[in-house]
Amino acid sequence: MEKWYLMTAVVLLGLTVRWTVSLNSYSGAGKPPMFGDYEAQRHWQEITFNLPIKQWYFNSSDNNLQYWGLDYPPLTAYHSLLCAYVAQFINPDWIALHSSRGYESQAHKLFMRATVLIADLLIYIPAVVLHCCCLKEISTKKKIANALCILLYPGLILIDYGHFQYNSVSLGLALWGVLGVSCDWDLLGSLAFCLAVNYKQMELYHSLPFFGFLLGKCFKKGLKGKGFVLFVKLAGTVVASFTLCWLPFFTERAQALQVLRRLFPVDRGLFEDKVANIWCSVSVFLKIKDILPHHVQIIVSFCLTLLSLLPACVKLTLQPSPKAFRFTLVSCALSFFLFSFQVHEKSILLVSLPVCLVLSEIPFMSTWFLLVSTFSMLPLLLKDDLLMPSVVTTMAFFIACATSFSIFEKTSEEELRLKSFSVSVRKHLPRFTFLPRIIQHLFIISVITMVLLTLMTVTLDPPQKLPDLFSVLVSSVSCLNFLFFLVYFNIIIMWDSKDGRNQKKIH
Amino acid sequence: MAALSVMTGGGSWFLALALGVTLLKCLLIPTYSRTLLFQRFSVIFTDALFVYAVHECCKCVDGKKACKELTEKPKFILSVLLLWNFGLLIVDHIHFQYNGFLFGLMLLSIARLFQKRHMEGAFLFAVLLHFKHIYLYVAPAYGIYLLRSYCFTANKPDGSIRWNTFSFVRLISLGLTVFLVSALSLGPFLALNQLPQVFSRLFPFKRGLCHAYWAPNFWALYNALDKVLSVIGLQLKLLDPKKIPKASMTSGLVQQFQHTVLPSVTPLVTLICTLIAILPSIFCLWFKPQGPRGFLRCLILCALSSFMFGWHVHEKAILLAILPMSLLSVGKAGDASIFLILTTTGHYSLFPLLFTAPELPIKILLMLLFTIYSISSLKTLFRKEKPLFNWMETFYLLGLGPLEVFCEFVFPFTSWKLKYPFIPLLLTSVYCAVGITYAWFKLYVSVFTDPPVGKTKKQ
Secondary structure, X not given: OOOHHHHHHHHHHHHHHHHHHHOOOOOOOOOOOOOOHXXXXXXXXXXXXXXXXXXXXXXXXXXXXXXXXXXXXXXXXXHHHHHHHHHHHHOHHHHOOOOOOOOOOHHHXXXXXXXXXXXXXXXXXXXXXXXXXXOOOOOHHHHHHHHHHHHOOHHHHHHHHHHHOOHHHHHHHHHHHHHHHHOOOHHHHHHHHHHHHHHOHHHHHHHHHHHHHHHHHHHHOHHHHHHHHHHHHHHHHHHHHHHHHHHHHOOOHHHHHHHHHHHOOHHHOOEXXXXXXXXXXXXXXXXXXXXXXXXHHXXXXXXXXXXXXXXXXXXXXXXXXXXXXXXXXXXXXXXXXXXXXXEOHHHHHHHHHHHHHOOOOOHHHHHHXXXXXXXXXXXXXXXXXXXXXXXXXXHHHHHHHHHHHOHHHOOOOOOOOOHHHHHHHHHHOOOOOOHHHHHHHHHHHHHHHHHHHHHHHHHOOOOOOOOXXXXXHHHHHHHHHHHHHHHHHHHHHHOHHHHHHHOOOOO | XXXXXXXXOHHHHHHHHHHHHHHHHHHOHHHOOOOOHHHHHHHHHHHHHHHHHHHHXXXXXXXXXXXXXXXXXXXXXXXXXXXXXXXXXXXXXXXOOOHHHXXXXXXXXXXXXXXXXXXXXXXXXXXXXXXXXXXXXXXXXXXXXXXXXXXXXXXXXOOOEOHHHEOHHHHHHHHHHHHHXXXXXXXXXXXOOOHHHHHHHHOOHHHOOEOOOOOOOHXXXXXXXXXXXXXXXXXXXXXXXXXXXXXXOOOOOOOOOOOOOOOOOOHHHXXXXXXXXXXXXXXXXXXXXXXXXXXXXXXXXXXXXXXXXXXXXXXXXXXXXXXXXXXXXXXXXXHHHHHHHHHHHHHXXXXXXXXXXXXXXXXXXXXXXXXXXXXXXXXXXXXXXXXXXXXXXXXXXXXXXXXXXXXXXXXXHOOHHHHOOOHHHHHHHHHXXXXXXXXXXXXXXXXXXXXXXXXXXXX
């Protein structure tokens, strides 16, 4: 593409921001006996390197599952093994069995941060660049600005390079899946997505839209001909990729079951800690965990999740298009986040990724959502001592989006994609013209609330009787925002068909 | 919402660039945790003057080339080259100094001279001089230009001097300004009879010809030649090993020393060399005045010549030449080419300032960012003229990559690290000295061979 040098500059800038954030503290730094996610990742390198595969997911004297046992699918384990080989080459003390527990040093921190950066550089960043280059109907300058904004999204940077995780691998693989499937390379796309699911099981949040979109494509091609062939090929790809990843665990039935038990801990409860979803927010007033018995909780959560995502997924299956696919990814992942079982606050990243993909289409709402998603993780970031990087990266992201997309000028009905919805409502209520203004006011209220809550959390101490006051407030406010977005995205998806028939281009 | 849209509207790209680099500077704070947070924020805060100065300099760049595309406008490119300058970021925000504020003063005084506000320019420079005396390097350019183009109010049609237009009033007012500023600055020390002590602290001639790490100037090449000749002499048994002091210049200490084969260099020699190097550009400024642009060229040449031949030059002094040269680089293709060579080698020579492992990715990423952007944007700006680099220059610049790989990644794992630990610094110094000398030479040639430009440019 022309102006390749600007795209290179954007990537280099993204890498620089990532590395400077990684100079800060990580989760559980200097906090024995359990430490945090950083120690968990180091521990997994120790386990996978020193123990045979059969013992990775089982409790034994060498592998105490209570101390950061493996609870991600096999690909994470293989990745840890790869890192462990490099660690062994540099300094075996880092992964020595038992004796390396709680190992912390400057050199080790550099090594771990470098592994995150390399994984990001190899998987996530090329996917983002390719996605931006393939955007249709926008100028080169806007493509580059789009890439800049996506690469500067604070949530992913702070969690991966601050708190310490490898979300960029699973999100990157999912993004490759989205790209493949949108460009009609269905087999490669579904292979990439299967790898993503096998890296982190939370990617299942994205699985229904993938399934719906691909099924819709098969239907379109005709069930008796090419569609059926495609369906068989896709099924074959999925089965093959799963088999390949789980091969060492298929030798015994007990192995596979144990892994599944580690991946889906159904006995852990509806939610843990403060997370910005419905269950946690409702339990402020109504202690659901105590009222409903355990199996009823699971059923209620399952039904609500299914109800909230079904309309969009059905519509996607009936009218598959890459644009609808992206929006359905957002609404489906958001439904799972809000209503599902055992959700962690970091799972909001699974919603943020598809929102980044629709940044070019609805810049104002996407920027708003991405800011709220970063804010919802505030208690976690404060616990890790990441206040300054959070504030700085959020401001940088906001400035980048505001200048690239002129978001404050694009708040008309047309630009918010609410035109067909408003037209339908105006058939019954002729004076319904004030929707954009309501949304603008809501935005201002939301931002002011977020800033105030941040200031309060940082400067004030919570009252003695309510020690969790600020985290609860943060998660409740975020939950309200997310509910609003769920409604908004579903409206866009359901009312989009009226636009679709009038549009000249059909993807 | 309307207010917000006005704020983030079309003309705010400059604000976005300035805010962006400020946020980057905030992110760089954890790299150097040995100072208080307050000090780090004070550097970032005083950089506000630098941002204002860049804004004023952008007004002096003509946007004649009608480009609709924002990223191809000279103003935009100049803003990025100055605000996001790699050398300034590294020296101020990782290494920790207040150069942003000082360079802001210098760029502002240059901008004022471009805008024909000579008194303000002179005042700002006097203030600057009393902040950091390194700016004495460029004082001759200011002095001669103000004398020639401000005190003589008009020229003859062919450009030579018209003696009868000399304005005593202007001369007196300039002198008074400088005197008042100096009085304010040095007055207290004069009253306390401490001036000799102040001067001996300001001009420490006991520190040796070169810093512990040789700045890439002429003396670095001189030292390297001396070392090579002494090694050859030892091999060919022409020199007596007992008479040679061991590891004199390369021990990494700051001290005086003697050369072994070539004659030793005294401070007086460096002063004479510097004056000889500056003189041709001063003469050009006096006899062939070309308005503010000529002054800028002379200023850069003074800074570069002093860098080349000065006594105990620190490698950070290369920024004195790089930053003003950015203003010239968006004007002509020839200047752009010289600027790119000077900047790339000058910035690379700053690498030894950051030697810890966490800083390694930062310096490489930022250097790549600045270099790729500057070369590509200037190439795009001047794409209608002949290519900016010939094959020799291209090879030289590309050679910086393998040099970095060798010095940082290969050398530490070889056995020479213990015996000759100074080799990476020596190689960096000498390699960059070649590039900087070449740029200096080319700049001088361009001053003499360029046709005289039309008199005063409309700002």
